Amino acid sequence: MDPLFLGGQSVNSSSVGESRLARIPRWLRACGVLFLLSIWAAALGYPMLMRALGGAWHAAPADWVDDLSPRTQEVLERAIEDLDPDRLVDVHAHIAGIGSDGSGCWVHPRMRSWTSPLEYLRFQLYLSASGVDGERHADREFVARLRELIAGDVAGGRICLLAFDHAYREDGTLDLENSAFYVPNQYIWDVAAIDRERLIPVISVHPYREDALEELELWAGVGVRLVKWLPNAMGIDPASERCDAFYDKLRELDMTLLSHTGIELAVHAEDRQEFGNPLRLRRALDHGVRVIAAHCATLGENLDLDAGGNVQVSSFELFMRMMDEARYEGLLFGELSAVTLANRSKEVLQELIERKDLHPRLVNGSDYPLPAMNAVIHLGPFVSAGLLSEEEEDALVELYEAHPLAFDLALKRLLRSPRTGEGFDPEAFLVPASLGL
């Protein structure tokens, strides 16, 4: 998962406003956001608030392309024409649930209680973006909406569905209090079985679990190739020696680790943000494990561990430093999910676009359902930064309403560096053969 910016950063303020905001303590900003939201909710009504910030899920995507304006159809065509469907994979889509319909999924009770208003709102937005109408059959509705989107996906690619393990303590015991949500490997396997041609199951295994290695073997044995971590939320230190046996097993089984990098706004404990430091993944890479750095570490700052660990630098800079090390070629990959969300720097995005040499080592991800969430989608700043034209913006708005996954792909395909006039190469959206997907 990546960031719902409630309680995090403001996205619409000018740079002056942002630097002023940065001086206000985080808790105070969170209170401010909450206060404004409460006023808004009281004034406009909760359903309206959900409609404003919640999801693009109202259109039925059956023959959605025919309903688009010719201009938008042409933009969509351009976005997907040179992508080989056999290699087009979205490696980062979430399935979430509350445990209805016997799914085995779980979310922390605070996400479903008004006593934690920010977390409650965040979760409601998440459900709204996922097309979930009510809690009774939430898990079934989540899957139904995703299947609807995949059925209407004209690019013809495949999509990785991510399991999500609990947090564990260092002694290997389950840490339910610090777990945000849980999506069992078995559930992901079952959902993906609905359509093996298009859906790829990705397991999630906490390395401190006593049965971690057996769990890897079990799922590798039936063909699973990717393992998902969100270290900041799960309490995993990728640089810990406690991960060594796990890394050795990943390598032995030829599995790839898809790990969140950068800060994660759904996590509150500051010390845990350091677990998202890309440099901590050196340990996995030095064990010969293939690693996909989710989001290319495009949010936040982490300690520069290469320089003694006393200075904070942008997580993205640390990620890029590793991408530039020859020894990690063929091992380290970057992943494009969430890089276009409202809270990401447009300069960082432009740098990624201009680094053509790295595009064959990028893979695409949507971080679904985030591309369907009004609260984190703002196209204006791309136009202001010269990365997108106004005409393209109009077409993308239409696409967003019709099919958020097609929108997410088209947006990334359309972005152009104002300096070079070029965008991401098609290779950035196609999976390398070594991942075995």
Ligand SMILES: [Zn+2]
């Ligand atoms: Zn994610």
